[in-house]
Amino acid sequence: ALVEKGDVRISDRGYDELANDDLFARDVVDGIATGVVVEDYPEYHRGPSVLVLQADGDGRPIHVVWGIPLGKSSPAVVVTAYRPDPERWTADVLSRT
Numbered sequence: 001a002l003v004e005k006g007d008v009r010i011s012d013r014g015y016d017e018l019a020n021d022d023l024f025a026r027d028v029v030d031g032i033a034t035g036v037v038v039e040d041y042p043e044y045h046r047g048p049s050v051l052v053l054q055a056d057g058d059g060r061p062i063h064v065v066w067g068i069p070l071g072k073s074s075p076a077v078v079v080t081a082y083r084p085d086p087e088r089w090t091a092d093v094l095s096r097t
Contacts, residue, residue, distance in 0.1 A: 002076035004033075007074045007075045010025055011079055011080075013079065014079055017082050021082050023082075028062070030057075035064070036054075038052065046067065046069070051065050052064050063083075065079040066078060
């Protein structure tokens with residue numbers, strides 16, 4: 001809901017990781033609509049977070065960690081985003097190997 005309202009921030013690390021994997025912020029924000037939750041971290045020390053499987057503009061899989069700052073209800077923060085390493089993830093990129 002936060003992303004849909006445009007209440008989004010990308011962390012410094014998030015920007016670095018986007019650049020490292022040639023990802024675009026627009027793809028990350030747009031891809032949340034069809035994302036699938038892979039892992040949920042409700043008790044993360046910096047605030048609740050979730051790992052989401054999304055697709056980039058070309059339909060290739062990406063993982064995005066979204067979080068909400070501890071003690072707040074917004075914004076949705078892109079903590080990191082990356083292309084899953086096939087040696088560390090199953091073929092469907094939903095489970096770690």
